[in-house]
Amino acid sequence: MLIVPGGALLAQATAATPAAAADQADLLPQYMTWALIVGGALVFIAAMFYVIKVNQFLYKRIVQMEAAKAGVALPEDAANVLGGDSFWTTMRKKYWEDVVPVEREKDIMLHHDYDGIHELDNSMPPWWLNMFYITIIWAVGYMFYYHWGGGGPSSEEEYKNKVERAKKEMAVALAGQANAVDESNVTALTDAGMLGEGELIFKNSCAACHGQGGEGSVGPNLTDDYWIHGGGIKNVFKTIKYGVPEKGMIAWSSQLKPSDMQKVASYILTLHGTNPPNPKAPQGDIWKEEGAAAPQDTTVTDTVKTAEPAPTK
Numbered sequence: 001m002l003i004v005p006g007g008a009l010l011a012q013a014t015a016a017t018p019a020a021a022a023d024q025a026d027l028l029p030q031y032m033t034w035a036l037i038v039g040g041a042l043v044f045i046a047a048m049f050y051v052i053k054v055n056q057f058l059y060k061r062i063v064q065m066e067a068a069k070a071g072v073a074l075p076e077d078a079a080n081v082l083g084g085d086s087f088w089t090t091m092r093k094k095y096w097e098d099v100v101p102v103e104r105e106k107d108i109m110l111h112h113d114y115d116g117i118h119e120l121d122n123s124m125p126p127w128w129l130n131m132f133y134i135t136i137i138w139a140v141g142y143m144f145y146y147h148w149g150g151g152g153p154s155s156e157e158e159y160k161n162k163v164e165r166a167k168k169e170m171a172v173a174l175a176g177q178a179n180a181v182d183e184s185n186v187t188a189l190t191d192a193g194m195l196g197e198g199e200l201i202f203k204n205s206c207a208a209c210h211g212q213g214g215e216g217s218v219g220p221n222l223t224d225d226y227w228i229h230g231g232g233i234k235n236v237f238k239t240i241k242y243g244v245p246e247k248g249m250i251a252w253s254s255q256l257k258p259s260d261m262q263k264v265a266s267y268i269l270t271l272h273g274t275n276p277p278n279p280k281a282p283q284g285d286i287w288k289e290e291g292a293a294a295p296q297d298t299t300v301t302d303t304v305k306t307a308e309p310a311p312t313k
């Protein structure tokens with residue numbers, strides 16, 4: 001009890017001179033402080049035992065001397081009566097043997113009769129009692145470590161950490177979901193950042209054949225109304241994914257993640273109607289978005305039909 005506030009006093013004293021406090025914090029890391037406190041506590045406990053022993057010894061001597069002075073003969077077992085059992089014997093009796101075994105329980109049964117219920121006044125079994133004491137010791141250590149010492153995370157910090165971890169896991173799961181896009185569920189992205197990434201991919205991997213602005217060179221013009229394999233995000237994604245290998249357009253699923261194919265496909269759709277210089281002549285059929293106001297003529301139906309890219313496997 002003396003040692004613990006001592007630590008607090010020390011902290012206050014050092015806090016008064018911040019520079020000294022910082023120095024001390026460097027010299028004396030936290031675990032050293034705790035080692036000192038625990039060591040001090042052990043010394044204190046040992047000293048207390050010693051004082052008690054000396055006390056008992058003196059008491060015995062005084063009684064013997066007084067008896068000798070008065071000429072009274074002490075009984076045979078006086079030493080036992082005076083000194084009592086040793087500390088360890090007392091402890092053993094108290095904490096290990098002071099329980100009446102089941103065979104002798106009838107001796108200590110109290111004979112009050114409460115509607116047929118009798119009171120058995122026995123001690124708790126030693127193993128149970130000792131476990132109980134251990135939990136108390138554990139609780140003290142726990143309080144020091146988690147609440148006062150700041151050694152471990154508090155419940156609140158633990159909660160925050162867990163939320164943090166869950167957020168990360170969620171981000172990973174969402175990223176996985178983004179990569180799970182395929183031609184059946186792909187949607188056109190509108191986020192500027194995503195389209196920017198799509199543009200980058202286009203400039204790096206596609207512009208060589210489709211032109212910097214998508215005007216077309218080896219590959220077809222991607223800015224006009226005409227599509228060989230169908231327009232719209234789903235068809236464009238599908239063409240990119242499976243490619244048209246026999247015409248020189250590889251299946252990009254081997255090079256790009258699904259989310260990247262979605263980005264570049266979305267970027268391509270933004271090129272529509274940009275009229276870049278040197279456009280390649282239209283190829284394929286005119287494409288109208290489904291649900292668009294334009295009347296559905298046969299050409300459109302054809303386009304939808306021819307939208308299936310040639311199987312690649």
Ligand code: HEC
Pocket residue numbers: 201202205206207208209210218219220222226227228229230236239240244247248249250252264265268283284
């Ligand atoms: C080696 C040249 C080459 C590269 C590189 C290339 N393409 Fe192509 N692409 C072509 C050719 C050739 C076609 C026409 C296929 C056909 O005639 O069926 C085509 C067709 C397409 C079509 C279909 C156009 C339509 O009218 O239906 C899309 C969409 C497309 N490419 C997107 C891309 C994207 C996106 C990339 C980059 C990731 C890319 N291409 C890279 C050569 C290329």
